[in-house]
Amino acid sequence: MHFLLLYRDLVPDYVTRREPLRAAHLAHAQAAADRGELLLAGALADPVDSAALLFRGDKPDAAEQFARTDPYVLGGLIGIWEVRRWHTVIGAGAAHQP
Numbered sequence: 728m729h730f731l732l733l734y735r736d737l738v739p740d741y742v743t744r745r746e747p748l749r750a751a752h753l754a755h756a757q758a759a760a761d762r763g764e765l766l767l768a769g770a771l772a773d774p775v776d777s778a779a780l781l782f783r784g785d786k787p788d789a790a791e792q793f794a795r796t797d798p799y800v801l802g803g804l805i806g807i808w809e810v811r812r813w814h815t816v817i818g819a820g821a822a823h824q825p
Contacts, residue, residue, distance in 0.1 A: 728822050729766075729813040732780040732790040734799070736806025742775055744804060751798040756780070764789040766820075783820075787812065 738744055745752070759765035759782075768780040782790040790810040799805050815821040 728783070728785060729815045730782045730784065730787045730790045731811050731813045732782060732794055732808065733811065734778040734780075734794075734805045734808050735776075737776055737778070738804050738806065741804060745799060748798040748802045748804070755793070755797055759789065759793055762789075765793070781813070782810075783822075 756765060756768055760768075764782050764784060766781045766783055768778070770778040780790070780793070782793070784790075787810045794800055794805075794808045794810070797805075800808060814823060816823050816825050
């Protein structure tokens with residue numbers, strides 16, 4: 728199964744304010760990718776006001792734990808986060824076939 732971790736309501740001046748936490752956040756994300764949990768991640772652009780992270784697993788636990796321990800969340804840069812199951816059906820690695 729796939730789960731989307733959605734970050735919304737980023738703080739004003741997010742791009743500037745994230746800089747002191749960026750290395751720790753990227754290391755956190757790389758560790759999740761190395762474990763095979765995190766497939767893709769990034770901020771939405773123009774404007775940079777939210778982000779999406781794609782996780783793979785049987786349950787949403789990895790995505791939820793990632794958010795709870797993410798330096799960006801702990802540092803107060805993320806206003807709201809939520810994990811949603813994504814019912815993927817098309818493309819390489821889709822969890823379900825049509």
